[in-house]
Amino acid sequence: MLPALDFSGIYAGYSFISGSTSSSFYTCIYKGSFDHSFLLHTHSNPTRKRFIMKIQHSFVLFLLILFASVCTAQVPTITSFAPTSGIIGSTVVLTGTNFNLTPLNNVVYFGATRATVLVASATQISVTVPFGATYQSITVLNTLTGRSCASSRPFITRFSPTLGGISTSDFLPKVDFTVGNGPRAVAVGDLDGDGNPDLVTANTSANTISIRRNIATTGILSSTSLSAKVDFATGTAPISIALGDFDGDGKLDIAVANSTGNTVSVFRNSASSGRITTASFATRVNLTTASQPN
Numbered sequence: 001m002l003p004a005l006d007f008s009g010i011y012a013g014y015s016f017i018s019g020s021t022s023s024s025f026y027t028c029i030y031k032g033s034f035d036h037s038f039l040l041h042t043h044s045n046p047t048r049k050r051f052i053m054k055i056q057h058s059f060v061l062f063l064l065i066l067f068a069s070v071c072t073a074q075v076p077t078i079t080s081f082a083p084t085s086g087i088i089g090s091t092v093v094l095t096g097t098n099f100n101l102t103p104l105n106n107v108v109y110f111g112a113t114r115a116t117v118l119v120a121s122a123t124q125i126s127v128t129v130p131f132g133a134t135y136q137s138i139t140v141l142n143t144l145t146g147r148s149c150a151s152s153r154p155f156i157t158r159f160s161p162t163l164g165g166i167s168t169s170d171f172l173p174k175v176d177f178t179v180g181n182g183p184r185a186v187a188v189g190d191l192d193g194d195g196n197p198d199l200v201t202a203n204t205s206a207n208t209i210s211i212r213r214n215i216a217t218t219g220i221l222s223s224t225s226l227s228a229k230v231d232f233a234t235g236t237a238p239i240s241i242a243l244g245d246f247d248g249d250g251k252l253d254i255a256v257a258n259s260t261g262n263t264v265s266v267f268r269n270s271a272s273s274g275r276i277t278t279a280s281f282a283t284r285v286n287l288t289t290a291s292q293p294n
Helices: none
Strands: 004-007 010-012 014-018 022-030 038-041 049-051 059-067 077-082 091-097 106-110 116-120 124-128 137-142 147-154 183-189 198-203 208-212 230-233 238-244 253-258 263-267 285-288
Touching: 077 137, 091 137, 106 116, 106 124, 183 238, 198 238, 208 238
Parallel strands: 077 147
Antiparallel strands: 004 010, 004 038, 014 022, 022 059, 038 049, 077 091, 091 124, 106 137, 116 124, 137 147, 183 198, 198 208, 208 230, 238 253, 253 263, 263 285
16 A cells, blocks of 8 residues: 655645665645645554655645655565475575564564574575474564565475384374364464464364463473463354464464354464463454355
8 A cells, every 4th residue: 555645634646666775756736735744654654754845836846765664665585495405403594585684583484483593684594493393384574574475385394314214103192182172173383482383273163263382391292292272262163274473573373264154263462482371362353254264
């Protein structure tokens, strides 16, 4: 959405040209707006920018040059990453554009869990493959602009030593965990920012989602590895779940498709590190969809 130019209550029409480093506004203003400041209203930043100028003629055409960060935040991109596979703890270099120069201002996820950023420049980020990395696209959020991107293909997590095959002896007996009635979908992601992937289920018959926080000890999976479930009410017949940082704060939020409710329920993540309670997510926002979203 383009900004609006406000000359003391008179909104002016303009043409907009966007470049890689700046953006230009060409506008015509009339006598009624003379000798006043003007306001630039931007969509990405609700704070209005005030620019002071004096007009000496009854009809003026002028050129206003603004840095792109004022009106259009630059979206980061991931063009490649290397290596394309590796073990937990290995280093991966992401190549792209519009990364933040400060390492901590880049939030990088390998699917379910957040990676540690080692070095950052505008075009490259070096990260450590985190524990709990899943076979999903790598995502990068520039916290300064609130814009994010994802790689076109997933990172492949390898294990060492390589077995060369899978047998029944490679897995211990199953461990069962109770959730709500009629579990239909499962999503995995680090919801509390402690580095461990947590578990979310959509319970179709109960009209809820259940979250179980991961408190497992490395190398051990038992009935105590996940905390007691925390339930959140959804729309009618939740059938699928997606995790993603919808508001650009670096935390994974939850979206749930409600099949017979014809809605999507979105839960904003406000959890503290190492803690998930009924207060960890904001009241759900229901968005109307087409019939039977899945």
